[in-house]
Amino acid sequence: MKVELDKITVDKVSFSYRSDDTDGNAGMKKALNSVSAEIERGSYVAILGPNGSGKSTLAKIIDILELPDEGRVVIFGKDAGEDENFWDIRKKCACVFQNPDNQIVGTIVEEDTAFGPENLGVPNPELRHRVEEALKDVGIYELREREAASLSGGQKQKLAIAGALAMHPDVLILDEATAMLDPVSRDEFLEIVERQRKEKSLTIITITHDMTEAIRCEKIYVINKGEIAISGSPQEVFSSGRVGSCGLKQPENYALCYQIARICGEEILPADLASDDTLLECVMRMVPRMVSSFVPAEDSAVTDLSGEVILSIKHLSCSYDGGQNKAIDDVNLDVYRGEVFGIVGRSGCGKTTLVSHLNAILAPQSGEIIIHGKDGILSAGERKDKAKIRRTVGLVFQYPEYQLFEETVYKDISYGLRNLKIPETERRAKVEAAAGLMGIDAEILGKSPFELSGGQKRRVAMAGVLVMEPEILVLDEPASGLDPKGRDEMFRLIAKLRDNGTTVILVSHNMDEAAQNCDRICAIKDGRVQVVAAPAELFADRGKAESMGLDIPKLTQFSNRVKEKLGREIANVNFSEPAFESASEAARIVLAVKKAVKGNA
């Protein structure tokens, strides 16, 4: 092989890890199978793939955190297999991992930033200079003497990237580094990455589930089942048609165009995907075909909210420091029986505080919560109602899979029933029903929960709450950390729960997700309710949504541009209210164009 000084070359790399089967027999599992890739110096590369596809392993092999069984990795002319290059390569490649809490070593911000260069033996005053420069680069210099534990999630991840930058790397590897951040922190983080890349000509390798993050890159490798399934520019990858089979999703702007093209029977070329502008051109090109196309009738699944209030919050306020700062401030909400009610806001806006009140983990400091359940009218402030409220309102916290503890899945799911002193004879049927609802196979019930995959664990944890047959189910970020396929499954489950008559309260920082899956949305900012409305109503008037400072779903953002352009070109076009799923939004757009053109003629 030729030595390339300006490339990272991964050549036929295979990697297996030890994985014992359930009977304790030693076995090997292949994570990577003869993977090859070439990454140019200074390029921005994304590695995509479903959970467990081996993409993190590849990143670790590049930084020699794992050694491949077979194959060769050469980084800027240095062979990673040679012992003498080991520290050189580690020095050149810096990593930022997913969980900010598990990569901070120092207690104080600047101490942590210094950890890497200290290990490299960088002497003072250069060391101090590097630390200060790195903290300024990511914009947290003024926090340098703060305790790392007191930072927000977004700030902690900035600290992690500062720690990486202080080592003056050539390559920055981001291993799902934005997965735990809310959309605003995520954008800030990605901006830092892009700016640093330009200023310091860094090579960026990012592993992500976020498709809008992936289209910022120059090249994408899609890994599925340990092999490279697709590679190429984002345009090439997302137009290849095999994206879905690898458990990925198209970014919303691409998806809308594809759906319109599907209705019109048109082709989309990779060149059309270059930017939003080329996408718009592509939509305009299809206008003549829209007129003659057949638009399938939408099943008018208008939710009939009978208006029966199941949960009512009145003037609820809560403060953690005796009234100076309010975590939530005068919240008034009515939740109707049978709806999916979304509570949306940034991290730290008070969402979790609010929902902790709903099943009486926090007692109202002022205001009240009334629940109209089967057990009659319950008030969250009353001590005697506490037990009944916990049975009526089930609460699933974020990352519930970290809270499993029993020897078997069955025991874990039935934990709540045992607390309620429900006899064993009745328990089995209930556990099996809850497991069935969450799509958990009966054979898994006898296994240890710690043997399961992440997605399965989460479903077991949710079944443990569902088994108590709550009338209201509160889900705090149920889809966080899941890959696109896992997310889709999760929301299908939620729809199923709703169809079974459970009232679902969905807490999320992601407006796209909420708009797509909720009947009504409550936007929260700084502990106050900004607005409560159906998503279509919320985003029908673009100016209004923007002036309120709401996050606008990505699909709606792009769709609004499409509609604006169509509105300029075609007289009398009237768009119906927005849909939040690309297929139905596309159908509505095509239908509106069709009507307008026919009317004009």
Added chain:
Amino acid sequence: MLNDISIGRYYRKDSILHGTDPRVKAILYIVYLVAIFIIRTPVALAVLTAVTLLQAVMAKITPRIMWLTVKPVLPIAMFILLINIFTIRQGNPVFTWRIIRITDYGAMRAVLTALRLVFLIISTSILLTLTTTPLKISDALESIFAPLKAIHIPVHEMAMMMSIALRFIPTLVSETDKIMKAQISRGADYDTGSFVSRVRGYITVLIPLFVSSFKRAEELAVAMDARCYHGGDGRTKLNPLKITSRDVLIGLFYGILAIGLVVTDLSLR
């Protein structure tokens, strides 16, 4: 629920004691530990209180923080006080009722023992945890015990382990809180029921806590590897420890106070 625990927390301030070399503070800490256990006369106790208050002022620690630090140990101090008061039988009785007999000596000893515990916590906090970041404490220990490296004791590694343990206290406290809340919402009850069932309740909290700690440890190890950690050899320090004349002065000042304290006590017995 558990958020007000402040043992082991660093309290950021710009004070004389915060700026003092952690080795000086560590040695002073041991000196005061010894002094606290030697003294037993009321006069010496009063002097100790005064010295402790002086330290708190020099560390700019507010009464509220002081209270939060002492609060968790008060039940234990109370328990020790009561046990001592009712069990020590020497001395002149000042109060008798049926089998209860409280003596002047017993009361003295009880108060003294309880106060010792309180002073122990306050000294630990003021001289170490509140005013010194965990990394500096471990730097200090590494430096003080450096000679032991000659007999192959892994001083650096032990210091590193300690500082990581301290760094993760707040993280694990908030995690415990989360797990407890999740289990409470599934009908768990930690406050009522028999002793056995309560202990069992805590076990259900500890298991997920352990599991996630192992996961954290694994991820942290990879992250430290990625940041080129390879033990103490050839490491530099952002804030290297340096003893200044001010550190020497503070060390001497409090050292002499401690000796004075012990001498006063011994002479008054």
